[in-house]
Amino acid sequence: MKKLRVGIIGCGRISVMHLVPAQKLEQSQLVACCDIRKELAEETADKYGITPYTDYTEMLEKENLDAVHICLPHYLHVPVAMDAMKRGVHVLSEKPMSIDYASAEAAVKCAEENNVLYGVIFQCRYNNATRLVKNAVASGKLGKIISARSTLTWKRSDDYYNDSDWKGTWDKEGGGVVIDQAIHSIDLVTWIVDSEVESISGSMANRGHKIMIVEDSAEGLITFKNGVRYGYYCMNNYGCDEPIEIRLYCENGKAVFSYDDAYITYNDGTTEEAHQRENTEVYEGGKDYWGFQHILQIEQFYKACLGLEPLEISGKDALRTHKIICEIYDQGGMRK
Ligand SMILES: NC(=O)c1ccc[n+]([C@@H]2O[C@H](COP(=O)([O-])OP(=O)(O)OC[C@H]3O[C@@H](n4cnc5c(N)ncnc54)[C@H](O)[C@@H]3O)[C@@H](O)[C@H]2O)c1
Known part of the structure:
Protein backbone atom coordinates (compact mmCIF):
# COMPACT_ATOMS: atom_id res chain seq x y z
CA MET A 1 0.00 0.00 0.00
CA LYS A 2 1.18 3.52 -0.79
CA LYS A 3 2.19 5.38 2.36
CA LEU A 4 1.37 9.07 2.68
CA ARG A 5 4.39 11.31 3.30
CA VAL A 6 3.37 13.33 6.33
CA GLY A 7 4.72 16.47 8.05
CA ILE A 8 3.65 18.08 11.32
CA ILE A 9 3.58 21.89 11.59
CA GLY A 10 3.82 23.07 15.20
CA CYS A 11 5.66 20.93 17.77
CA GLY A 12 3.98 22.28 20.93
CA ARG A 13 1.80 20.56 23.49
CA ILE A 14 -0.75 18.86 21.23
CA SER A 15 1.80 17.67 18.66
CA VAL A 16 2.39 14.33 20.40
CA MET A 17 -1.21 13.36 19.60
CA HIS A 18 -0.33 13.77 15.89
CA LEU A 19 3.31 12.67 15.81
CA VAL A 20 2.73 9.25 17.39
CA PRO A 21 -0.19 8.26 15.10
CA ALA A 22 1.60 9.62 12.01
CA GLN A 23 4.57 7.45 12.90
CA LYS A 24 2.76 4.29 13.84
CA LEU A 25 -0.23 4.08 11.46
CA GLU A 26 0.25 1.85 8.44
CA GLN A 27 -1.10 4.46 6.01
CA SER A 28 1.61 7.04 6.75
CA GLN A 29 5.30 7.73 6.82
CA LEU A 30 6.18 10.58 9.17
CA VAL A 31 9.05 12.40 7.46
CA ALA A 32 9.35 15.95 8.85
CA CYS A 33 8.26 18.44 11.49
CA CYS A 34 8.41 22.20 11.73
CA ASP A 35 8.44 24.73 14.55
CA ILE A 36 9.74 28.29 14.59
CA ARG A 37 11.43 27.35 17.86
CA LYS A 38 14.53 25.71 16.39
CA GLU A 39 15.43 23.70 19.48
CA LEU A 40 11.93 22.29 19.74
CA ALA A 41 11.89 21.34 16.06
CA GLU A 42 15.26 19.61 16.43
CA GLU A 43 14.37 17.87 19.68
CA THR A 44 11.13 16.57 18.11
CA ALA A 45 12.91 15.49 14.93
CA ASP A 46 15.55 13.60 16.97
CA LYS A 47 12.89 11.81 18.96
CA TYR A 48 10.99 10.61 15.88
CA GLY A 49 13.93 10.21 13.49
CA ILE A 50 12.62 12.81 11.04
CA THR A 51 13.84 16.06 9.45
CA PRO A 52 13.39 19.36 11.34
CA TYR A 53 12.40 22.67 9.76
CA THR A 54 11.82 26.14 11.17
CA ASP A 55 10.07 27.38 8.02
CA TYR A 56 7.01 25.39 6.92
CA THR A 57 7.21 26.69 3.35
CA GLU A 58 10.71 25.20 3.07
CA MET A 59 9.37 21.91 4.42
CA LEU A 60 6.57 21.98 1.83
CA GLU A 61 9.06 22.77 -0.97
CA LYS A 62 11.58 20.08 -0.06
CA GLU A 63 9.66 17.12 1.33
CA ASN A 64 7.14 16.27 -1.38
CA LEU A 65 4.49 15.78 1.28
CA ASP A 66 1.07 14.23 0.73
CA ALA A 67 -0.40 15.61 3.98
CA VAL A 68 0.37 18.02 6.80
CA HIS A 69 -1.09 18.28 10.28
CA ILE A 70 -1.52 21.82 11.58
CA CYS A 71 -0.86 22.13 15.33
CA LEU A 72 -0.40 25.91 15.48
CA PRO A 73 -1.87 28.90 17.34
CA HIS A 74 -5.41 29.51 16.06
CA TYR A 75 -4.74 32.61 13.93
CA LEU A 76 -2.24 30.66 11.80
CA HIS A 77 -4.50 27.70 10.97
CA VAL A 78 -6.04 29.11 7.81
CA PRO A 79 -3.03 30.88 6.20
CA VAL A 80 -0.79 27.85 6.71
CA ALA A 81 -3.53 25.44 5.58
CA MET A 82 -4.06 27.44 2.40
CA ASP A 83 -0.32 27.54 1.64
CA ALA A 84 -0.26 23.74 1.84
CA MET A 85 -3.48 23.29 -0.14
CA LYS A 86 -2.17 25.50 -2.96
CA ARG A 87 0.78 23.10 -3.25
CA GLY A 88 -1.59 20.13 -3.58
CA VAL A 89 -1.06 18.90 0.00
CA HIS A 90 -3.95 17.49 2.08
CA VAL A 91 -4.48 19.29 5.39
CA LEU A 92 -5.59 18.07 8.81
CA SER A 93 -6.02 21.09 11.05
CA GLU A 94 -6.42 21.18 14.79
CA LYS A 95 -9.57 22.87 16.04
CA PRO A 96 -10.78 25.59 15.74
CA MET A 97 -10.81 26.09 11.97
CA SER A 98 -9.92 29.74 12.40
CA ILE A 99 -10.58 32.80 14.58
CA ASP A 100 -13.36 34.12 12.30
CA TYR A 101 -15.96 32.69 9.94
CA ALA A 102 -14.95 34.22 6.60
CA SER A 103 -11.42 32.81 6.62
CA ALA A 104 -12.70 29.33 7.54
CA GLU A 105 -15.07 29.46 4.56
CA ALA A 106 -12.18 30.61 2.36
CA ALA A 107 -10.12 27.61 3.45
CA VAL A 108 -12.97 25.24 2.54
CA LYS A 109 -13.16 26.87 -0.90
CA CYS A 110 -9.38 26.72 -1.32
CA ALA A 111 -9.36 22.96 -0.58
CA GLU A 112 -12.08 22.41 -3.19
CA GLU A 113 -10.28 24.52 -5.80
CA ASN A 114 -7.03 22.66 -5.24
CA ASN A 115 -8.66 19.25 -5.10
CA VAL A 116 -7.23 18.33 -1.70
CA LEU A 117 -8.85 17.10 1.49
CA TYR A 118 -9.28 19.41 4.45
CA GLY A 119 -9.98 17.70 7.76
CA VAL A 120 -10.63 19.42 11.10
CA ILE A 121 -9.90 17.69 14.40
CA PHE A 122 -12.90 16.98 16.60
CA GLN A 123 -11.55 13.82 18.19
CA CYS A 124 -14.29 13.62 20.83
CA GLU A 278 -10.34 -0.48 26.44
CA ASN A 279 -6.68 -0.77 25.42
CA THR A 280 -6.54 2.96 24.73
CA GLU A 281 -2.92 3.89 24.36
CA VAL A 282 -1.84 6.77 26.59
CA TYR A 283 1.01 8.81 25.15
CA GLU A 284 3.64 10.47 27.28
CA GLY A 285 2.72 14.17 27.35
CA GLY A 286 -0.96 13.48 26.51
CA LYS A 287 -3.67 14.94 28.74
CA ASP A 288 -6.72 13.09 30.03
CA TYR A 289 -9.00 15.96 29.07
CA TRP A 290 -7.90 15.71 25.41
CA GLY A 291 -8.93 12.05 25.38
CA PHE A 292 -6.90 9.61 23.32
CA GLN A 293 -9.00 9.35 20.18
CA HIS A 294 -6.93 11.54 17.86
CA ILE A 295 -5.48 8.40 16.32
CA LEU A 296 -8.93 7.21 15.20
CA GLN A 297 -9.67 10.47 13.39
CA ILE A 298 -6.17 10.64 11.92
CA GLU A 299 -6.45 7.10 10.55
CA GLN A 300 -9.82 7.99 9.02
CA PHE A 301 -8.29 11.12 7.44
CA TYR A 302 -5.43 9.09 5.97
CA LYS A 303 -7.80 6.48 4.54
CA ALA A 304 -9.75 9.31 2.89
CA CYS A 305 -6.51 10.79 1.47
CA LEU A 306 -5.72 7.38 -0.02
CA GLY A 307 -9.18 7.30 -1.62
CA LEU A 308 -10.31 4.33 0.50
CA GLU A 309 -13.32 6.05 2.12
CA PRO A 310 -14.99 9.48 2.28
CA LEU A 311 -13.62 12.00 4.77
CA GLU A 312 -15.77 12.03 7.90
CA ILE A 313 -15.00 15.44 9.46
CA SER A 314 -14.29 17.79 6.58
CA GLY A 315 -13.83 21.54 6.79
CA LYS A 316 -17.23 21.90 5.14
CA ASP A 317 -18.80 19.78 7.89
CA ALA A 318 -16.88 21.59 10.65
CA LEU A 319 -18.17 24.96 9.41
CA ARG A 320 -21.50 24.30 11.16
CA THR A 321 -19.88 24.26 14.60
CA HIS A 322 -17.50 27.05 13.64
CA LYS A 323 -20.40 29.28 12.68
CA ILE A 324 -21.98 28.72 16.10
CA ILE A 325 -18.71 29.55 17.86
CA CYS A 326 -18.37 32.78 15.84
CA GLU A 327 -21.99 33.75 16.56
CA ILE A 328 -21.50 33.14 20.28
CA TYR A 329 -18.72 35.73 20.10
CA ASP A 330 -20.90 38.13 18.10
CA GLN A 331 -23.57 37.74 20.80
CA GLY A 332 -21.08 38.02 23.65
CA GLY A 333 -20.10 41.54 22.69
CA MET A 334 -16.55 41.30 24.09
CA ARG A 335 -14.66 40.64 20.83
CA LYS A 336 -13.75 43.84 19.05
N1 LIG B 1 -8.03 18.66 20.00
C1 LIG B 1 -7.72 18.97 21.24
O1 LIG B 1 -8.28 18.45 22.21
C2 LIG B 1 -6.65 19.98 21.48
C3 LIG B 1 -6.00 20.06 22.71
C4 LIG B 1 -4.98 21.01 22.87
C5 LIG B 1 -4.67 21.87 21.83
N2 LIG B 1 -5.36 21.77 20.68
C6 LIG B 1 -5.11 22.71 19.57
O2 LIG B 1 -3.80 22.49 19.04
C7 LIG B 1 -3.30 23.71 18.54
C8 LIG B 1 -1.95 23.98 19.19
O3 LIG B 1 -2.13 24.08 20.59
P1 LIG B 1 -0.91 23.80 21.59
O4 LIG B 1 -1.50 23.75 22.95
O5 LIG B 1 -0.10 22.65 21.09
O6 LIG B 1 -0.09 25.15 21.41
P2 LIG B 1 1.46 25.42 21.68
O7 LIG B 1 1.61 26.86 21.86
O8 LIG B 1 1.96 24.49 22.76
O9 LIG B 1 2.13 24.95 20.31
C9 LIG B 1 2.08 25.71 19.12
C10 LIG B 1 3.45 25.60 18.48
O10 LIG B 1 3.41 26.28 17.22
C11 LIG B 1 4.68 26.88 17.03
N3 LIG B 1 4.58 27.92 16.00
C12 LIG B 1 4.07 29.16 16.11
N4 LIG B 1 4.13 29.81 14.92
C13 LIG B 1 4.69 28.94 14.03
C14 LIG B 1 5.00 29.00 12.66
N5 LIG B 1 4.75 30.08 11.92
N6 LIG B 1 5.58 27.91 12.08
C15 LIG B 1 5.85 26.81 12.81
N7 LIG B 1 5.59 26.69 14.13
C16 LIG B 1 5.00 27.74 14.73
C17 LIG B 1 5.04 27.41 18.40
O11 LIG B 1 6.43 27.68 18.52
C18 LIG B 1 4.56 26.27 19.30
O12 LIG B 1 5.58 25.34 19.58
C19 LIG B 1 -4.37 24.76 18.84
O13 LIG B 1 -5.18 24.89 17.73
C20 LIG B 1 -5.16 24.16 19.98
O14 LIG B 1 -6.49 24.62 20.07
C21 LIG B 1 -6.32 20.85 20.47
Missing part, protein backbone atom coordinates in the same frame (compact mmCIF):
# COMPACT_ATOMS: atom_id res chain seq x y z
CA ARG A 125 -16.72 12.50 18.14
CA TYR A 126 -14.74 9.23 18.20
CA ASN A 127 -15.27 8.56 21.93
CA ASN A 128 -17.26 5.42 22.73
CA ALA A 129 -19.58 7.48 24.91
CA THR A 130 -20.32 9.90 22.07
CA ARG A 131 -20.88 7.10 19.59
CA LEU A 132 -23.43 5.36 21.82
CA VAL A 133 -25.51 8.52 22.16
CA LYS A 134 -25.09 9.57 18.51
CA ASN A 135 -26.31 6.14 17.36
CA ALA A 136 -29.24 6.12 19.80
CA VAL A 137 -30.40 9.46 18.38
CA ALA A 138 -29.62 8.80 14.70
CA SER A 139 -31.37 5.39 14.77
CA GLY A 140 -34.49 6.97 16.27
CA LYS A 141 -34.26 4.81 19.40
CA LEU A 142 -34.14 7.81 21.75
CA GLY A 143 -36.82 9.62 19.73
CA LYS A 144 -36.75 13.32 19.06
CA ILE A 145 -34.40 15.41 21.19
CA ILE A 146 -36.35 18.04 23.12
CA SER A 147 -33.57 19.74 25.08
CA ALA A 148 -29.82 19.49 25.46
CA ARG A 149 -27.41 21.03 27.88
CA SER A 150 -23.62 21.02 28.31
CA THR A 151 -21.46 22.13 31.19
CA LEU A 152 -17.72 22.57 31.29
CA THR A 153 -16.03 23.70 34.51
CA TRP A 154 -12.28 23.59 34.15
CA LYS A 155 -9.26 25.25 35.69
CA ARG A 156 -7.00 27.39 33.54
CA SER A 157 -4.71 29.27 35.89
CA ASP A 158 -3.11 32.63 35.22
CA ASP A 159 0.13 30.67 34.65
CA TYR A 160 -1.54 28.75 31.80
CA TYR A 161 -2.12 32.05 30.01
CA ASN A 162 1.15 33.60 31.18
CA ASP A 163 3.17 30.72 29.72
CA SER A 164 1.74 31.19 26.23
CA ASP A 165 2.38 34.02 23.78
CA TRP A 166 -0.99 33.49 22.08
CA LYS A 167 -3.51 32.03 24.54
CA GLY A 168 -5.89 34.53 26.09
CA THR A 169 -5.68 37.01 23.20
CA TRP A 170 -8.31 38.09 20.67
CA ASP A 171 -5.93 38.38 17.73
CA LYS A 172 -4.13 35.03 18.13
CA GLU A 173 -6.45 32.70 20.05
CA GLY A 174 -9.67 34.40 18.93
CA GLY A 175 -11.28 34.10 22.36
CA GLY A 176 -10.98 32.03 25.51
CA VAL A 177 -13.00 29.21 27.01
CA VAL A 178 -15.54 29.02 24.16
CA ILE A 179 -13.21 28.76 21.16
CA ASP A 180 -10.60 26.67 22.93
CA GLN A 181 -12.23 24.37 25.48
CA ALA A 182 -16.04 24.39 25.18
CA ILE A 183 -15.82 24.05 21.39
CA HIS A 184 -15.67 20.26 21.82
CA SER A 185 -18.90 19.94 23.83
CA ILE A 186 -20.66 22.46 21.59
CA ASP A 187 -19.51 20.43 18.58
CA LEU A 188 -20.75 17.16 20.08
CA VAL A 189 -24.23 18.56 20.75
CA THR A 190 -24.36 20.18 17.29
CA TRP A 191 -23.28 16.95 15.62
CA ILE A 192 -25.84 14.85 17.48
CA VAL A 193 -28.70 17.37 17.06
CA ASP A 194 -27.80 17.58 13.35
CA SER A 195 -29.83 20.65 12.42
CA GLU A 196 -29.18 24.22 11.37
CA VAL A 197 -29.34 26.93 14.02
CA GLU A 198 -32.47 29.05 14.41
CA SER A 199 -31.14 31.52 17.00
CA ILE A 200 -28.44 32.08 19.58
CA SER A 201 -28.78 34.20 22.69
CA GLY A 202 -25.83 34.29 25.04
CA SER A 203 -23.47 36.24 27.21
CA MET A 204 -19.83 36.04 28.20
CA ALA A 205 -17.46 37.68 30.64
CA ASN A 206 -14.02 37.58 32.10
CA ARG A 207 -14.81 36.88 35.72
CA GLY A 208 -11.56 35.69 37.20
CA HIS A 209 -8.50 36.13 34.98
CA LYS A 210 -6.99 39.57 35.38
CA ILE A 211 -4.06 38.50 33.25
CA MET A 212 -6.04 38.25 30.01
CA ILE A 213 -8.72 40.12 28.14
CA VAL A 214 -10.80 37.34 26.58
CA GLU A 215 -13.78 35.54 28.16
CA ASP A 216 -13.30 32.87 30.81
CA SER A 217 -17.04 32.23 31.25
CA ALA A 218 -20.00 31.97 28.86
CA GLU A 219 -23.59 30.79 28.86
CA GLY A 220 -26.45 30.86 26.42
CA LEU A 221 -29.35 29.23 24.64
CA ILE A 222 -29.11 27.88 21.10
CA THR A 223 -32.33 26.90 19.35
CA PHE A 224 -32.08 24.64 16.33
CA LYS A 225 -34.43 24.58 13.35
CA ASN A 226 -35.60 21.07 14.34
CA GLY A 227 -36.91 22.52 17.62
CA VAL A 228 -34.12 21.43 20.00
CA ARG A 229 -33.31 23.95 22.73
CA TYR A 230 -29.68 23.70 23.86
CA GLY A 231 -28.28 25.49 26.91
CA TYR A 232 -24.50 25.73 27.30
CA TYR A 233 -22.43 26.83 30.26
CA CYS A 234 -18.65 26.96 30.45
CA MET A 235 -16.03 28.50 32.70
CA ASN A 236 -12.29 28.27 33.27
CA ASN A 237 -12.34 29.41 36.89
CA TYR A 238 -13.08 26.11 38.59
CA GLY A 239 -10.65 24.49 41.06
CA CYS A 240 -9.91 21.45 38.88
CA ASP A 241 -10.88 19.96 35.52
CA GLU A 242 -14.22 18.26 36.18
CA PRO A 243 -15.48 15.95 33.41
CA ILE A 244 -17.64 17.85 30.95
CA GLU A 245 -21.26 16.78 31.12
CA ILE A 246 -23.80 16.69 28.29
CA ARG A 247 -27.44 15.81 28.88
CA LEU A 248 -30.13 15.10 26.30
CA TYR A 249 -33.80 14.99 27.19
CA CYS A 250 -35.56 13.03 24.44
CA GLU A 251 -39.02 11.68 23.66
CA ASN A 252 -38.03 8.11 24.56
CA GLY A 253 -35.54 8.69 27.36
CA LYS A 254 -32.56 10.61 28.67
CA ALA A 255 -28.85 10.45 27.94
CA VAL A 256 -26.02 11.78 30.05
CA PHE A 257 -22.43 11.61 28.88
CA SER A 258 -18.95 12.93 29.39
CA TYR A 259 -15.93 12.25 27.19
CA ASP A 260 -15.41 8.91 28.93
CA ASP A 261 -18.80 7.50 29.92
CA ALA A 262 -22.36 7.52 28.60
CA TYR A 263 -25.56 6.34 30.28
CA ILE A 264 -28.90 6.14 28.53
CA THR A 265 -32.14 5.46 30.40
CA TYR A 266 -35.16 4.76 28.20
CA ASN A 267 -38.69 5.52 29.36
CA ASP A 268 -39.44 1.77 29.45
CA GLY A 269 -36.76 1.32 32.13
CA THR A 270 -34.07 -0.26 29.94
CA THR A 271 -30.58 1.18 30.03
CA GLU A 272 -27.45 1.30 27.90
CA GLU A 273 -23.97 2.47 28.73
CA ALA A 274 -20.57 2.93 27.13
CA HIS A 275 -17.14 3.65 28.51
CA GLN A 276 -13.79 4.72 27.24
CA ARG A 277 -12.50 2.14 24.81
